[in-house]
Amino acid sequence: MSTQQQYEGPLPGHQAPPAPPAAPAPHGPQGGWPGQQNAGHQAPAAGGYTSPIPMARTHLGHALVSEWTKIRSVRSTMWTLGVMFALVVGIGLLTAVGLSGDSYTGMPLLSGGLFGLMLGQICVITLGVLVITSEYGTGMIRTTLTACPRRGRVLLAKAVVFFVLAFVMTTLACSLTALVHSTMLSGQEAPAGASGMPGTWEDGTLVASGGEWFGATVGAGLYVALLGLLSLAIGALLRHSAGAITLMLGVVLLPLVMALFMAGEALATVREKLIEFSPLNGLASLYRIPMAEDQDATGWPLLGGLACVTLVFLVLAYTLLNKRDV
Amino acid sequence: MIELRELTKRYGEKTAVDGLTFSVRPGVVTGFLGPNGAGKSTTMRLMIGLDSPTHGDVRIDGEHYDRMREPLHSIGALLEAKGVHGGRTAYNHLLCMAQSNGIPERRVGEVLEMVGLQDVARKRPKGFSLGMGQRLGIAGALLGDPRILMFDEPVNGLDPEGIHWIRTLMQHLAREGRTVFVSSHLMSEMAQTAQHLIVIGQGRLLADTSMNQFIAENSRTYVRLRTPEPERARDVLLEAGHRPVTAEDGSLEVEGARAATLGELAAERRLVLHELSEQRASLEEAFMRLTAGSVEYHAHDLPEGSAGGPGEAASGEPGEAASGEPGAAGAPAPAWGENWRKGQGR
Numbered sequence: 092m093s094t095q096q097q098y099e100g101p102l103p104g105h106q107a108p109p110a111p112p113a114a115p116a117p118h119g120p121q122g123g124w125p126g127q128q129n130a131g132h133q134a135p136a137a138g139g140y141t142s143p144i145p146m147a148r149t150h151l152g153h154a155l156v157s158e159w160t161k162i163r164s165v166r167s168t169m170w171t172l173g174v175m176f177a178l179v180v181g182i183g184l185l186t187a188v189g190l191s192g193d194s195y196t197g198m199p200l201l202s203g204g205l206f207g208l209m210l211g212q213i214c215v216i217t218l219g220v221l222v223i224t225s226e227y228g229t230g231m232i233r234t235t236l237t238a239c240p241r242r243g244r245v246l247l248a249k250a251v252v253f254f255v256l257a258f259v260m261t262t263l264a265c266s267l268t269a270l271v272h273s274t275m276l277s278g279q280e281a282p283a284g285a286s287g288m289p290g291t292w293e294d295g296t297l298v299a300s301g302g303e304w305f306g307a308t309v310g311a312g313l314y315v316a317l318l319g320l321l322s323l324a325i326g327a328l329l330r331h332s333a334g335a336i337t338l339m340l341g342v343v344l345l346p347l348v349m350a351l352f353m354a355g356e357a358l359a360t361v362r363e364k365l366i367e368f369s370p371l372n373g374l375a376s377l378y379r380i381p382m383a384e385d386q387d388a389t390g391w392p393l394l395g396g397l398a399c400v401t402l403v404f405l406v407l408a409y410t411l412l413n414k415r416d417v
Numbered sequence: 418m419i420e421l422r423e424l425t426k427r428y429g430e431k432t433a434v435d436g437l438t439f440s441v442r443p444g445v446v447t448g449f450l451g452p453n454g455a456g457k458s459t460t461m462r463l464m465i466g467l468d469s470p471t472h473g474d475v476r477i478d479g480e481h482y483d484r485m486r487e488p489l490h491s492i493g494a495l496l497e498a499k500g501v502h503g504g505r506t507a508y509n510h511l512l513c514m515a516q517s518n519g520i521p522e523r524r525v526g527e528v529l530e531m532v533g534l535q536d537v538a539r540k541r542p543k544g545f546s547l548g549m550g551q552r553l554g555i556a557g558a559l560l561g562d563p564r565i566l567m568f569d570e571p572v573n574g575l576d577p578e579g580i581h582w583i584r585t586l587m588q589h590l591a592r593e594g595r596t597v598f599v600s601s602h603l604m605s606e607m608a609q610t611a612q613h614l615i616v617i618g619q620g621r622l623l624a625d626t627s628m629n630q631f632i633a634e635n636s637r638t639y640v641r642l643r644t645p646e647p648e649r650a651r652d653v654l655l656e657a658g659h660r661p662v663t664a665e666d667g668s669l670e671v672e673g674a675r676a677a678t679l680g681e682l683a684a685e686r687r688l689v690l691h692e693l694s695e696q697r698a699s700l701e702e703a704f705m706r707l708t709a710g711s712v713e714y715h716a717h718d719l720p721e722g723s724a725g726g727p728g729e730a731a732s733g734e735p736g737e738a739a740s741g742e743p744g745a746a747g748a749p750a751p752a753w754g755e756n757w758r759k760g761q762g763r
Binding site: 139140142144146147149154165166167225229231232233235236240416417 | 506509557561
């Protein structure tokens with residue numbers, strides 16, 4: 092009964108004790124494990140065990156490769172990115188068909204790509220969240236952090252792999268849409284006598300400037316990938332898929348929805364700020380159809396702001412990841 | 418070699434692990450035993466850096482876990498809770514683990530073969546049985562061919578063949594000179610596998626001893642006599658210098674005597690015997706006696722005090738506690754109580 096009696100500290104001679112007599116241990120098939128039979132494995136017990144497997148000094152590169160394997164080996168990646176691609180290109184195509192004709196549509200040449208991307212970005216947000224929360228949901232995070240106890244490295248590798256993948260895929264989808272639009276919608280004639288119409292004009296026909304091209308492809312891709320990265324950070328903070336996705340949808344959609352219901356003079360400034368800083372406005376501005384008053388906005392300052400916010404949340408996620416128990 | 422020093426973990430008010438100091442040495446299987454809620458899993462999580470200790474520390478081969486760059490080469494862990502994404506194939510699951518530690522890809526195939534999962538390598542673990550999931554976890558633990566292996570309740574939910582396989586595997590790994598640390602709440606399981614024993618209860622260290630010593634110190638052997646004339650038998654035994662004790666069901670228990678001697682004595686005195694048997698208190702009972710004071714969830718319907726010696730008076734409790742214990746994975750808990758009763762002869 093007494094605990095003091097039982098405890099006797101280190102036992103010097105217990106390196107190879109005989110099997111307990113009360114319970115004869117089944118000395119089962121020796122070497123029943125293929126691959127365990129090489130002579131190198133039969134080190135004497137006293138000397139400890141040394142593995143014949145070569146050891147590599149690991150660095151961020153190993154974590155990146157590992158995260159790449161992870162992200163490509165689950166279905167959710169294929170589904171979210173596939174649906175995103177289909178939405179962006181599909182809706183882009185439908186928009187182009189709907190707008191096609193010789194008359195001026197009233198907006199810059201490549202703007203139609205926005206509608207598909209507004210839906211498509213939700214897929215990227217979902218994937219960003221899932222990249223981290225699916226690990227918490229399934230318990231995989233314990234395996235991950237056991238394999239790589241440097242948690243900052245894990246988070247960084249996840250962020251980089253996801254960001255690059257999301258950026259490349261979104262930019263591809265947007266570029267394809269922009270190509271479709273520039274092909275199908277070019278040749279729009281300026282209405283006679285009008286001036287100050289949105290869009291870039293060359294000899295009376297609507298064209299897309301280099302800045303518009305850049306904004307509608309790389310800009311949009313960056314913007315959505317950043318939103319996804321922010322989602323990843325939120326996912327790391329909340330560790331819950333549904334919660335993080337809901338929060339991100341709120342962040343993206345609510346400012347604009349709230350602004351819609353803010354009638355009256357008193358709330359005018361609030362409404363304007365809400366619209367100006369709503370994530371959707373940033374995206375729309377990149378397509379040169381800003382929702383806020385400033386019709387010359389290019390969306391890049393907002394993109395910079397989003398990058399800063401994302402960075403702040405990533406740092407927060409990093410801090411908490413290091414602190415919290417898993 | 419795993420060394421713990423005053424390891425303590427508190428979750429708010431509750432102390433899950435309370436000043437644990439012990440070390441786990443290579444070359445043997447070390448059993449880590451304790452009732453449910455004793456803090457076994459928490460201790461293991463602390464060892465591999467998933468939780469951070471409130472006080473004290475753990476060193477793996479002299480190093481802190483979170484300072485390790487290639488931890489899978491040093492320690493492989495199978496945790497109780499499944500750590501697998503159900504939608505990622507077994508092969509890819511192991512591959513991403515291997516890649517993060519710079520382990521060559523061919524090793525993935527090797528460990529899959531070792532645990533016998535080569536045929537389902539490209540299947541998603543979502544559809545795996547409990548035993549297959551356990552094998553996948555073990556494959557992950559073996560991936561880096563580590564010097565230290567840690568298994569949390571590895572036989573939970575396994576069929577007899579699986580249990581035998583894991584048992585043999587652990588002994589084999591220890592014979593190779595590795596440190597094998599395995600937790601369980603079943604003493605009988607440990608008795609068949611472990612050579613060294615660490616027992617905790619409510620987060621505190623209760624015993625750190627070799628299995629042989631534990632058995633020698635904790636198991637009680639006695640002879641049980643059943644007779645229609647208990648009063649006379651008592652006198653006869655007392656006369657012969659024995660110290661019979663009347664058990665609850667009216668049988669007599671004599672410690673420190675051999676059945677043959679008592680049989681001859683009974684024949685000499687023409688005493689009718691209905692039963693004469695040597696009993697060995699099970700390890701289960703010894704374990705329960707040890708952890709009696711620290712069982713997390715007690716059932717409150719204690720039996721009437723048994724008429725036995727001091728040791729038994731105390732042991733009435735744990736048997737009930739164990740059989741009434743919630744949270745045990747189905748069968749094991751009731752089995753405890755049964756074994757204990759068998760040993761006690763009630």
